[in-house]
Amino acid sequence: xxxxxxxxxxxxxxxxxxxxxxxxAYAGGGDKKDEKFNPGEMIMHHIKDxxxxxxxTLGETHVAIPLPIILYTNNGLDVFFSHDLFSAxxxxxxxxxxxxxxxxxxxxxxEKKDAHHEFQVLERGKNVYxxxxxxxxxxDGTPVWDFSITKNVASLLISVVLLIIVFxxxxxxxxxxxxxxxxxxxxxxEPLIVxxxxxxxxxxxxxxxxxxxxxxxxxxxxIWFNNMLGLIxxxxxxxGNIAVTLVLAFFTFIITLFSAKSTYWKHIFxxxxxxxxxxxxxxxxxxxxxxxxxxxxxxxxxNIMAGHVIILSLISLIFIFGAMSAVSIYGVAPxxxxxxxxxxxxxxxxxxxxxxxxxxxxxMYIGQAVEEPHHEEAHH
Amino acid sequence: MDLIKPEFxxxxxxxxxxxxxxxxxxxxxxxxxxxxxxxxxxSIASALGEAEKARSEMQKLTSDNQKLLDEARSEREKILxxxxxxxxELREEAKAKATTEVNKMLDDARKVIESEKQTAITAIKEQVxxxxxxxxxxxxxxxxxxxxRQQLLAADIIRELKxx
Numbered sequence: 001x002x003x004x005x006x007x008x009x010x011x012x013x014x015x016x017x018x019x020x021x022x023x024x025a026y027a028g029g030g031d032k033k034d035e036k037f038n039p040g041e042m043i044m045h046h047i048k049d050x051x052x053x054x055x056x057t058l059g060e061t062h063v064a065i066p067l068p069i070i071l072y073t074n075n076g077l078d079v080f081f082s083h084d085l086f087s088a089x090x091x092x093x094x095x096x097x098x099x100x101x102x103x104x105x106x107x108x109x110x111e112k113k114d115a116h117h118e119f120q121v122l123e124r125g126k127n128v129y130x131x132x133x134x135x136x137x138x139x140d141g142t143p144v145w146d147f148s149i150t151k152n153v154a155s156l157l158i159s160v161v162l163l164i165i166v167f168x169x170x171x172x173x174x175x176x177x178x179x180x181x182x183x184x185x186x187x188x189x190e191p192l193i194v195x196x197x198x199x200x201x202x203x204x205x206x207x208x209x210x211x212x213x214x215x216x217x218x219x220x221x222x223i224w225f226n227n228m229l230g231l232i233x234x235x236x237x238x239x240g241n242i243a244v245t246l247v248l249a250f251f252t253f254i255i256t257l258f259s260a261k262s263t264y265w266k267h268i269f270x271x272x273x274x275x276x277x278x279x280x281x282x283x284x285x286x287x288x289x290x291x292x293x294x295x296x297x298x299x300x301x302x303n304i305m306a307g308h309v310i311i312l313s314l315i316s317l318i319f320i321f322g323a324m325s326a327v328s329i330y331g332v333a334p335x336x337x338x339x340x341x342x343x344x345x346x347x348x349x350x351x352x353x354x355x356x357x358x359x360x361x362x363x364m365y366i367g368q369a370v371e372e373p374h375h376e377e378a379h380h
Numbered sequence: 381m382d383l384i385k386p387e388f389x390x391x392x393x394x395x396x397x398x399x400x401x402x403x404x405x406x407x408x409x410x411x412x413x414x415x416x417x418x419x420x421x422x423s424i425a426s427a428l429g430e431a432e433k434a435r436s437e438m439q440k441l442t443s444d445n446q447k448l449l450d451e452a453r454s455e456r457e458k459i460l461x462x463x464x465x466x467x468x469e470l471r472e473e474a475k476a477k478a479t480t481e482v483n484k485m486l487d488d489a490r491k492v493i494e495s496e497k498q499t500a501i502t503a504i505k506e507q508v509x510x511x512x513x514x515x516x517x518x519x520x521x522x523x524x525x526x527x528x529r530q531q532l533l534a535a536d537i538i539r540e541l542k543x544x
Contacts, residue, residue, distance in 0.1 A: 044382075044383075047383070048382065048383065049387060049390060070389075145388070145389070146387070146388070146389045147389045147392060147393070148389055149393075150387075150389065150390060150393075152390055153389075153390060153393040153394075153397075156393065156394060156397045157397065160397055160400065160401050163401060163405060164401070164404055164405070164408075164409075167405055167408075167409035167410075167413070168408050168409050170409065170413060171408060171409045171411075171412040171413050171416075172412075174412055174413050174415075174416030174417070175412060175416065178416060178419065178420070179419065179420050179423050180420075190417070193413060193414075193417070194417065197414070197417075210414075213410070213414060214402075214405070214406040214410040214411070214414070215402060215406075217405070217410050218401060218402050218405050218406065218410070221405075222398070222401060241386075241387075241390065242383070242384050242385070242386050243386035243387050243390040243391045243394060244390065244394045246386050246391065246394075247391060247394040247395050247398055248394075248398065251398065251402075301384075305383070
């Protein structure tokens with residue numbers, strides 16, 4: 001713990017440098033393939049989910065961790081490794097269309113070719129998969145359910161393992177040092193746990209706050225850990241993915257609805273206002289039920305994604321200027337690395353800030369839902 | 381856009397993972413951590429309360445002690461005063477007794493001396509009388525050792541007698 005706090009600046013600096021280097025390596029790798037460097041494509045590749053965990057491309061060597069692909073098709077479950085998918089042979093649109101007898105795709109196909117879209121074909125038993133831009137489809141157009149352990153799922157699993165290791169060991173420490181001062185990791189997390197319990201849960205929820213403290217703690221640390229994992233070089237952008245934030249917001253939504261008391265519903269459907277105002281107010285309040293979790297979902301997703309985009313954009317500047325002239329690299333690179341280092345520091349702050357904001361708003365929504373009637377009457 | 385279109389697979393996985401982490405952490409982490417925290421806070425609060433109680437008790441004890449001390453001091457003063465008084469009384473009494481004794485003794489002595497003196501005086505008087513008679517006898521004898529003087533004396537006495 002002491003080591004960690006003393007060296008936190010150094011550690012974060014190294015993380016930032018590593019992140020920058022890995023970005024450079026990726027972008028550089030793209031450059032070597034004799035293709036024009038496309039910053040948009042590079043950034044999208046980094047912030048989007050993927051079926052493999054791409055680490056680095058050195059020259060022609062593509063270094064990636066293969067991830068399990070789990071597909072449910074009409075022919076049943078199919079499980080294999082992503083390596084098969086990425087190394088599959090390239091398909092051609094015209095042949096495929098002739099084989100499968102599709103006629104409707106003429107126009108679309110032209111568009112796809114113009115947009116430099118290529119796809120890969122993988123045959124496994126009865127199933128023929130098309131793989132294009134990280135999307136798996138069936139060649140014959142039958143539905144395919146993709147339950148693959150993608151990069152984000154793998155990252156979420158890593159975060160879960162980390163969370164379990166960290167917090168069960170802290171729980172053990174609480175049993176071991178019962179009644180004594182906290183030690184080591186316990187003393188690092190205790191202020192945060194106490195902060196969530198006292199400042200976030202108890203202040204906003206009130207009476208029955210203790211019932212929601214475990215959920216709020218889980219949300220806080222889940223978001224924070226995943227935000228931080230996303231900042232590690234080569235890490236996945238899990239909390240910057242709308243599916244992840246959607247589920248988080250959905251849980252808050254469900255908990256709010258199920259703990260809502262009569263006061264909450266009365267406040268929405270029978271506010272203490274004149275009838276003409278009710279016509280305006282009731283729909284607004286009703287929509288509010290849904291906009292609250294929606295805002296939670298968008299806020300976390302946009303903040304984390306935007307942070308990644310900014311850092312990657314700053315790194316991309318080097319290659320954009322490098323493509324113009326070799327000399328300008330020396331001017332732009334230090335500046336862009338300095339900016340992205342600063343951004344990285346800011347993102348580390350945003351990582352905990354967004355975890356706090358999400359937890360805070362969740363507890364406020366729960367607090368509004370469980371408000372006691374007497375308070376409500378006094379209020380109006 | 382792909383970016384804001386949630387992937388179905390990821391939705392499912394995130395739901396499973398998040399549900400699992402809520403239950404696992406809730407059961408194996410937050411429960412012992414929060415109860416441990418609460419126990420410690422309670423024990424600190426009760427320890428502080430006990431310390432406060434002990435301090436007030438101590439204060440009460442010291443004030444009791446002070447009161448006892450004060451009482452003891454006043455008692456001692458009272459006792460001392462009484463003793464002083466008794467001693468004074470005793471001394472006065474002794475003094476008075478001694479004085480009367482001495483006076484009595486002095487009186488006795490005086491009486492004895494007086495009687496002794498009377499005795500002595502009487503004795504001296506007797507002695508003086510005897511001595512006087514002796515002296516007178518001696519003087520008479522010396523005066524009247526010849527006839528002339530005897531005749532002279534006889535003549536004087538006769539004269540005196542005649543005068544009378």
